[in-house]
Amino acid sequence: MIEVDNVTVGYGSAGFIKAVDGVSLTINDNEILGIAGESGSGKSTLMRAIYGDFSTGLRIQSGTVTGRFTDPRSGKVIEAPSSRFAPLWWDQISYIPQGSMSVLNPLMKIEAQVVDGLPKRERQGSRGELRARIAAFLAGFGLEENVLDAYPHQLSGGMRQRVLVAIAAFVNPRLILADEPTTALDVVVQKKILLMMVEIQRRQRNCLVLVSHDLGVHYQITDRLVIMYQGRIVEQGPTADIFANPQHDYTKNLIASLPRLHGKRAVETLGAVS
Amino acid sequence: MTLIRYIAGRLVVYALVIMFALTVLFFVPRLGPTDPIEAMLAKVSSQGAYMDAAQVDALRQSLADTFGLGGSLWEQYGAFIKRIVLTADFGPSLSMYPTPVMELIRNALPWTFGLLLTSTLIAWVLGNFVGLLSGWKPNSPTSRVMEGIAICLYPIPYYILALVLSILFSYVWKIFPLTTTIRGAPWSWELVTSVVWNSFLPAMSIVIVVFGWWVISVKAQTTALREEEFVRYARLKGLGDGRILTRYVLPNAILPQITFLALQIGLMFNGSLITEILFDYPGLGLLIYSAVLQGDFNLLMGTISLSVIAVATATMVIDLIYPLLDPRIRHR
Amino acid sequence: QQMTDVGTPRAETLVVDMLNARVGNPTNMNMYQQGVTINHGYHQLAGALLYDIDTAKGAQIPDLASAMPEALNADFTKFKVALREGLTWSDGQPFSADDVVFTDQMLRNTPALAYSAAYTAQIASVTKVDANTVEITTTKPTPRLAIVLGSVIYGNPFHIVPKHIWEKEDPATFTNFPPVTISAYKYKDHDPNGTWFLWEKREDWQNTDIGQIVGEPAAKYVLFRSYGTEERRVLAMAANDIDILTDISPESLDILRGQNPKVRAWFNDFPYANLDDPCERGIHFNTSKAPYDDAKTRWALALAINAEQASIATFSGMMRASPLAIPPTTVLMDTYHQPMAQWLGEFALEDGYKPFDPDYAVRLGERLRSEGVAGIPEDPEALRELLGVGWWKHDPEQATKLLTEAGFTNNGGQWLKPDGTPFTINILAPADFEVQSQRLAFAVANEWTQFGIPAQVQQMQAGAFFTAENTGDYEVGSYWGSSCAITPDLFVRMESWHKDYVRDNGTPASSNQGRYVDDELSALIDQLRAVPADDPKIVPLGTDILKELVEGLPVIEMFGTSKFVPVNETYWTNYPSADNYYEGPWWWWSNFKFIAAKLKPAAE
Amino acid sequence: MSGVPILEVSNLSRSYRKGGLFGGKPFKAVDDVSFTLPETPQVFSIVGESGSGKTTIARMILRLVEPSEGSIRLLGRPLSGKGADRIDNFEFRRLVQPIFQNPFEAFSAYLPVEAYLRRTALNLRVARNEAEAIAAADVALRSVGLSYERIRGKYIRQFSGGELQRISVARALIPKPKLIVADEPVSMVDASLRMSIVNLFRQIVGEQGVSFIYITHDLSTAYYLSDQVSIMNTGRVVESGVPTDILDNPQQAYTRELMAAIPSVGDRWSELDAIDEQYSHPDIRHQSALKHPPTNA
């Protein structure tokens, strides 16, 4: 669906600060692709480049990002570089930006923000019906209906994050780019949402790209995993393979550094001054 | 309950502001350089030819009696407050004695309000529109042209602008009347068209002058908002420019503009003065002006109290509805 | 047929500029209520006074009266006043002595009318002799009853009201709308906002003063309207929307003549303006305040002025200078200025210095000619007649000398007052209500500043201005209302210099606002008081008073008023003008109705 | 310090209105919560459902939200109110520092981010001059894997989420306060860095005597790091105590539910297999049933 070919991406109009360095990657139809990696290693940057969001001063210095989408109605195949994705936004692709807590319009109720930008195909029916569908959908995320009537500042961080995920998922696009969508969620809710995303993905046979620091999450739901380190992809392959046989030191380190419940605790290792 | 306390607190401030302003306005003209009796005497003697000094003295005394300007300042003040609070009556105009101030205001008010309210609103809408557009797409040709027009017209001194408009549209091309001639039976179609016809140029001059300010201020707001996360997110949602502008940028940009719109009401009363003089338009501004010139205390108090109350009310209403417009500050 | 925008045929409508701004209370025409303005046509066309003025001759004439008042006793307290016969009010009722008596009673019995007090202070009684005659007694000797009850300049507050209407009303609250009128025009229509008033010729115009004195007025309608600012008035006339304009600036006249060949002024060429206005402009002092209480200071200031320069600055030289305390109108020039020229030339200050400069007009004429102004006479006498008999010399040296004598010191270019403080002058000037005085103030300030005394102009709106004048809250001012005279009898003008009227600063003065005390002058005025207007002693007395005023110089008199009052001959002709001098061009006076009746449609 | 607890929270409640402009029914976002941080520095973790009131508690401790009921005492002195022993603003900021939940909101878009660090050092008298302030900032930044050099001159938009979180942590560390209220401070940081930051916290508790209120969803770090854990659900504390007790042996249903939902490497969620089965399609779905064999890690 998306072909990332040896791209180098960075920021700056005067200078150029490299954030992603010569990355190649394929995103296939009907799969969940996981991306994990060091903080600041260019995961979000890569997502923006794929989505075609150049508003932050982002520039693709070399290489290409090409997308191939099939228009469900006409069956026509659209093939374009990501800089020309804008017409596909919130139709074929949707995006959950990182830090999604601050991206909601403070003066608009949640319901309106869910509806805003929805493609026609998802808007069928009366307003009441639509609201009911959205409410039902949100319920799957553990949100009550009255959230629809709230303003963003009335919601907790996690609730806003769920709203964001819901907005992107309700579109039913071919591709969802999710940049750390569950950072503010407790594990119960997180599980709920991940299961829902998987279900949606399986049903729609579309594609989900998920950035997360939680290797457990990747282990549970992704089909393929990409590990990034210092702007490069250091390892990619089927998730199972990577967990079974990590190649790169960083990957090994990641898997090893997870603290275990019921395991050793810092209090014990470092010794508290109690 | 905090809501009720908030409203009550605001109402108290409202009353205080009005009292304060009225008090200032009661004393200031009386400390000022114009004595209404002397002003009236000058008017009488410039129109009535010869009166000898004894006659003038007699006239002065009788004017002082009719105008009720006897007594100390404090007694006058007490009587004034009592009358205003109890009867909302400002007494007779001194310079147009004995026509009641209220009658003069009643005649003038609709004109001023009609002209200024509509033109202020038109300017507001137009200015917000252009400002929004030029802040959003600073490089598009349309917005550059519109911004350019606004920015070039705005700084032209009002007097010159109005004059040039008049010369062009009433003299060179005789499209609009040179002076305000309103005819027609009350509420007839003829009257309405006549009013619109006669108000067009003054309204246009106000619009041109006021709207430049909205353009530059809204543009500044919009430029700042363009960087906000939620606006960028809206764009990433694939929303069209129109929708982003109307639903995301505008409501956020307009909040402070609404405050200013209320203040504009006050400026309206000041601004009306010049417009009405320039276009010989029959409104409140001219009334205030002549009251000041003639030292017509009663008329001055009447017209200015009206302006004070209008501005105070407008700011209070804005304060009260602000929480409705901005949910973020609702809870305090 | 072309129509005006108030719906009358343009060719039958005379459109006249309304003097002041629009009228705030247009449906009140009770002229006795002090806040009611009637110069929207009532005063000029529809009403009539007992006596009016013939501005060409400079003499009062009977109007509603049929003859000038006839004194019945030697001390001038009892008069017979004969009324015109055959007049009717606009509702058809006859006008008679009853109306006059009723008006007297009404004023006497209604103290709420402010004029009542002033009236009863002067008039003791009015009684009916027969249907067309009344007898009037006054409270004190009044040799000039016609001045008290009739117009000399502009008008008079004594309006006779129709008894049959007013007796049913409370005069204190009656709005007199629509008014029943006595002269040839009656109320037709008005603008609720007070910008215009339409008057229509009465069908029974024969039964009016105008019908009897002049004949049938030509205009079926007269429209008084206000166009607002000067620019707008100019544009309106250029567009033929208005036939007669009140005062405008010379620049505006220039523009008008350039825009519309049908527009003409009093003269066809320089100086265009009518120079016969009965009010004079100059620099007035509050002579009770130091250092202006010293005649030397005032003389020094006069000699520090270059009058040619001031004249050009004010109205491009289109003014007639006058060193005397009366306006240089044609009538008064003949009576006083010319005869006094010799005395002026010989007049010397205490130190023997002769300040008069008889060649003022000659030099100004040359200078104007050199600037390319056309139509300046070559002949010195003609120039003096046009631009004035002369004025004070511009002599900074003598001015310095006088100032030094008066105790001033010059400290390195800066003048210090006798008390040691810096000498700066603040000239009060009208803001926007009298452009000539306003400009004159700036011009004089410019002169004084160049002489070395920093002078500033403080513009004031009318109300504040007159308050300052009456209460003496000023030191130097331009435009004081009381400098007007039209007849050789100077009583009205000179009376106000009497020391009796001097009040403390802070207390409003009804007369002598300059607070000028001169015992000799007051004695001369006392003599003048006792002499009736037609007495031969009038002129010699007047001359003596003028001499006294030159010596003391309480006012630096400068120029007569120039009235730029253009008319448009597109629809109407036979306006008075320099070549057709049947009236002066004061459209806003009560005698306008005589002019209106003489106009002719241009179509003929 | 004579046995005065660092923080005493007793019967704390806060209500908000749900929906509606003026009306709307009130509900308690925080409902009768009490806990104590003893005199000895330690880490107090709050774990729990999203929307259960964790942030609200944190904000009440930070004096950013007024409690509806209950009281908070810092070092034995009331936090709010006007008493003489009220802690003044300067002192309060030296004692308590926050790390807010959303790093993307934590800095002004118009100021270079490093300014916050420098200013903190200067204002709270950690440094006497600019050079010392930069040094202090650099030390703090290095402890979270960054450096002053790396962040200098950059604005909030130019950082990744994890970087911002680390900068927030660094800023809070600079004044060496008595209490740090950290609201999900490392949620966007990768696992290896996260461990080093968590270890850093532990170290600070030991060496600098700083107490932490650590709000997190990451049960494993909570378990690893904290001395006390409170589990919250819908505004209430459902269970609290020493982590080994609670997490090794949860008493409450909600706690058990939480434990079960942790996406751990090794045990695959059974629900996923159900989904896979339902939608499996021979031609695309690769060996899904056999996916993710147990790792050897």
Added chain:
Amino acid sequence: MRNFFLHAPFRLYLGVALVALCVILGAILPWFAPGDPLVWYTAPRNQNPGAAHWLGTTSLGQDVFWLLTYALRNSLILGLIVAGLSTIIGVFLGLAAGYAGGWLDRVLSFFMDALLCIPTLPILILMAALFSGQLALPIVGLLLVVFNWPYPARQVRAVALTMREREFINVAWFSGESSVRILVRHIFPYIAGWSAANFINTVLVGISTESALAVIGLSSAQQATLGTMIYWAINYQALLGGKYVWIGSPVIAIVLLFIGLFLVSSGLSMRSSARRMSV
């Protein structure tokens, strides 16, 4: 500086050029005036532009060009100071009221509202009497400031009210920033663009109100300002009389100054935005 010219958008250049032109005309050239251009009849009247008088002369025999430079100098000083002070005071007090809330907000709001309510004209006329109409320009400026600061204040207060809800303000507070610094360094940048717009607007208001005051008699029409220059030109019917240079030059000067300031401010905001968004 080098950097500045490398990155500045075109409108910034243009704006700087226009403002520089006004400053050169108004601040530097007056020193070279051949005489006091205020004095009447130093030149023949009503001359058209030519070699001797570049912009011709007025009906009062003043050289328009030199008069313009004097007028521009005074107006620039007056306008910039009035606008600067009232914007600074207004924005700062508005921010303070909105940010601090409580009694400070109430007191400040009261004064803002009260000043906004009182129509300025009568007060100004009183002032005219008290100072005998000879107000020096500085005092005129002061009066203008008194009556102009509440406008930005009221509007900025509304912004501050929402700004103080934002998290970074809390971070700033916990960073030990004083209230003043929070207002100035953390909140103000968000309304800097708007404040600049307000500043530019107040420059205009300052210049034009001053001329209105001259007419009322509050300040002296004998001082050279752009406003009084227009006043005199109108008084002598320059517009209808076709003396376009006389009346046009101060108008054009105002327009150019305004456009220059506007372009500078919007150019600067574009540049700062570019800097913050990427390196």
